[in-house]
Amino acid sequence: MKLRSLLFVPGDRPERMEKALGLGADALILDLEDSVAESAKGAARDHVSAFLAKPRDHGVTILVRVNPLDGPHAEADIAAIAIAKPDALVLPKAEGGASVRKLMTLLSGKGCSAPILPIATETPAAIFMLGSYGEVADQLCGLTWGAEDLPAAIGAATSRDEQGQLLPPYEMARSLTLFGAHAAGVAAIETVYPDFRNVEGMTAYAARAARDGFTGMMAIHPSQIAIINAAFTPSECQIAHARGVVEAFAANPGAGALQLDGKMIDAPHLKQAKALLARA
Numbered sequence: 001m002k003l004r005s006l007l008f009v010p011g012d013r014p015e016r017m018e019k020a021l022g023l024g025a026d027a028l029i030l031d032l033e034d035s036v037a038e039s040a041k042g043a044a045r046d047h048v049s050a051f052l053a054k055p056r057d058h059g060v061t062i063l064v065r066v067n068p069l070d071g072p073h074a075e076a077d078i079a080a081i082a083i084a085k086p087d088a089l090v091l092p093k094a095e096g097g098a099s100v101r102k103l104m105t106l107l108s109g110k111g112c113s114a115p116i117l118p119i120a121t122e123t124p125a126a127i128f129m130l131g132s133y134g135e136v137a138d139q140l141c142g143l144t145w146g147a148e149d150l151p152a153a154i155g156a157a158t159s160r161d162e163q164g165q166l167l168p169p170y171e172m173a174r175s176l177t178l179f180g181a182h183a184a185g186v187a188a189i190e191t192v193y194p195d196f197r198n199v200e201g202m203t204a205y206a207a208r209a210a211r212d213g214f215t216g217m218m219a220i221h222p223s224q225i226a227i228i229n230a231a232f233t234p235s236e237c238q239i240a241h242a243r244g245v246v247e248a249f250a251a252n253p254g255a256g257a258l259q260l261d262g263k264m265i266d267a268p269h270l271k272q273a274k275a276l277l278a279r280a
Contacts, residue, residue: 001061001087001115001141002026003187004216005228008065010035011044017051023222024229027061032077033068033092041073045080052084063117065090069102078103082110088141093149094118096129097136104139115141117189120180121173122149130180142187144218145177148194164201178213190214196221206231215279234280242273242280 007025009016011032020028030051036044048064056062064086067073070093081089091103100116107113118133120126120143133143147159147170159170166174174191181188190209193202202224209217210231217228234242241261248258249270257266 003061003117003142003189004232005225006063006189006216006218007222007225008035008192008218008220011048011064012036012040014047014051017047020222021058021060023225025060025219025225026216026229027063027087029063029065029090029218030086031065032073032081033065041067042076045077049080049084052081052086061087063088063090065092066103068093069099069106075106078106079110082107082112085112086114088115088117090144091116091118092146093122093126094120095123095126096120096132097134098129098132100133100136100139104136115139117142117144119144119146120177121145121147123153124150127173127176130176131183133180133186134184137184137186140184140186142189142216143177143181143184144189145173145191147173147191164195164198182213187216188214190217192218192220193224194220196224199223199227203227203231232279234276238276239280242276245269245273246277 003026005025006027006029007020007023008029008031009020011030017028017030030048032041032044032048052062064081066077066081066089089103091099094100100118103116116139118140120130120133133140147166150170150173151157151159158167160166178188193205195201206217206228216232219225219228244260245265248260248265249255252258257264259265
């Protein structure tokens, strides 16, 4: 399952779903939660189910974000969506492996076994559960986080400063999600960049995410897709260097460290090179 760029599409806007298939995103997240008003929840389920019932020969991964498990809409969401069998489900307000197991139980009762992408930092308790996703890694397609719900949950004014940079508590949540995903051996998905008109800021944010070890990123606007795809696609220069590292060790199988292009390389560099070539 390719999860480099994931575009949110409101579940109550069916006209946007078909159009979104041709925008270049690897995946669409059809949303039943935050982007849908309370009065439109039922209609959104119907629209998403109808869309999922169409032939899926487009090559785009389709995920559905259901409402939180402890809320009034989750049961109806799961009943409607399980029948349509999406490629994966996005679980908001997730609180560790226990939340994933609860959702999988609900899905299995409806004959569905779709993998889960938890949004892992939206409650204070969730922060302390980030190490537990390894227990359910075989049921995950990745791990992501959010910077909007958490400040609201603790009474903070915002998660970002005047320049749009994450404040220290939310940088910590981001970092813990990154390490939690890699500890579980699943894709680490960066959260959205809200200021979609700020192309320079978005480009820098996506590049930083790729540099830090995230493997993909969510988008809230179509204009962000190309930026995300570029950031998470290895460049020709990076590919050439990675091949050079692999070839250097292949030519010297007994070496623990080697010199390449005037710099020392060792086992961690080989591991990084193989991972980059796998992505490429």
